[in-house]
Amino acid sequence: EPEVTQTPSHQVTQMGQEVILRCVPISNHLYFYWYRQILGQKVEFLVSFYNNEISEKSEIFDDQFSVERPDGSNFTLKIRSTKLEDSAMYFCASSPEIQETQYFGPGTRLLVL
Amino acid sequence: AQSVAQPEDQVNVAEGNPLTVKCTYSVSGNPYLFWYVQYPNRGLQFLLKYITGDNLVKGSYGFEAEFNKSQTSFHLKKPSALVSDSALYFCAVRDDGNAGNMLTFGGGTRLMVKP
Numbered sequence: 001e002p003e004v005t006q007t008p009s010h011q012v013t014q015m016g017q018e019v020i021l022r023c024v025p026i027s028n029h030l031y032f033y034w035y036r037q038i039l040g041q042k043v044e045f046l047v048s049f050y051n052n053e054i055s056e057k058s059e060i061f062d063d064q065f066s067v068e069r070p071d072g073s074n075f076t077l078k079i080r081s082t083k084l085e086d087s088a089m090y091f092c093a094s095s096p097e098i099q100e101t102q103y104f105g106p107g108t109r110l111l112v113l
Numbered sequence: 114a115q116s117v118a119q120p121e122d123q124v125n126v127a128e129g130n131p132l133t134v135k136c137t138y139s140v141s142g143n144p145y146l147f148w149y150v151q152y153p154n155r156g157l158q159f160l161l162k163y164i165t166g167d168n169l170v171k172g173s174y175g176f177e178a179e180f181n182k183s184q185t186s187f188h189l190k191k192p193s194a195l196v197s198d199s200a201l202y203f204c205a206v207r208d209d210g211n212a213g214n215m216l217t218f219g220g221g222t223r224l225m226v227k228p
Contacts, residue, residue, distance in 0.1 A: 004156075031214060043157070043203060043218040056213030091156060098214045099145065099164070104157040 002026045004105035006092050012111045013082055021077045021108045023092030032075045033093040033102060034067065036060070043091070049075065050098075082112045115140045115208040119219035126194045127227055134189040134202050134222045142210025146187040148178055151201040151221075160202075163187060174198070194226045 005024045013019050025032050034046040047057040049067050066078045075094075079086055089109050093102040116139045126132045138144055145164050149157040161172025168180045178189045189202060201223050205216040 006156075033214070035216075042220050043205075045215040045217070048214050056215055058215070093157075095214065099209075101147065101159050101162055102214070102216060103159060104149070106156040 004092055004094055004103055006090075006105040006108050008108060009106065010109045010111075012113065015084055015112055016081050019079050019082055019110065021079075021090050021092075021110070023075045023077070023105055024073050025075055025092065025094030026096075026103060027073070029094035029096050029103075031055075031095045031098055031100075031102075032067075032069070033095075034077045035091045035093065035104075036088040037091065037107075038085075038088045046077070046090075079110075082110075084112050086110060087112045115144075115206050115211065115215075115217045117204050117206050117217055117219035119202075119204055119222045121222050122220075123223045123225060125225045125227065128196050129193050132191050132194045132198070132224065132226070134204075134224060136187045136189065136204030136219060137185050138187060138204070138206045139185060140206060140208035140210070142208045144185075144187075145207040145209060146178075146180060147205040147207075147216065148172065148176070148187075148189050149203045149205060149218075151203065153200075157203065160189070194224075196226050196228055199224055199226045 007022045032049045037043045047061045048055045064080045089107045091107045092105045095102045118137045147162045148160040163170045163180045171177045204219040
């Protein structure tokens with residue numbers, strides 16, 4: 001069964017550094033998403049992406065965040081200058097159509113020191 | 114605006130007993146409702162969804178959920194719990210009145226099934 005994959009599984013970085021989180025969505029899916037889950041808190045929506053454009057973003061997704069689909073398979077989330085409060089589990093998801101189920105990857109645990 | 118509430122942080126049930134994990138929602142349009150499960154150090158696994166049609170939805174691993182429009186609820190149920198069902202369960206909603214596809218999640222309910 002096709003799955004969303006994410007790399008790395010864990011990332012430790014220093015405050016102020018840039019990080020790139022990578023995702024490979026399910027191959028025939030058209031919509032891609034990033035969510036995050038701060039330890040012990042809710043899963044929160046960050047951004048959705050369709051047809052090489054951001055289709056929706058939350059207040060969390062400020063100028064330090066960006067997303068890209070650099071090729072036909074990868075979908076990336078970049079955090080330009082990490083802050084301590086960016087420490088969280090970041091989940092990538094994809095869906096075949098806008099109304100369809102979103103399937104989540106295993107997540108990348110980001111720790112900012 | 115769309116929101117979800119899971120009123121119980123934890124639900125304890127004995128193996129073999131029925132279980133219910135509660136979820137209520139608020140949307141301005143019609144709801145698309147989802148249940149996901151998260152095992153330790155794993156991602157979110159899709160269990161089931163309600164879009165339209167029958168109010169009782171059946172999903173993976175013997176789980177089902179009942180959509181109740183008047184009570185704005187979508188409780189997750191299973192007739193006979195297994196120890197392996199112990200995990201964190203999240204209810205999520207999307208308002209079909211929103212142009213985007215953002216899911217809003219509840220805070221999660223930890224299910225503990227004891228042998």
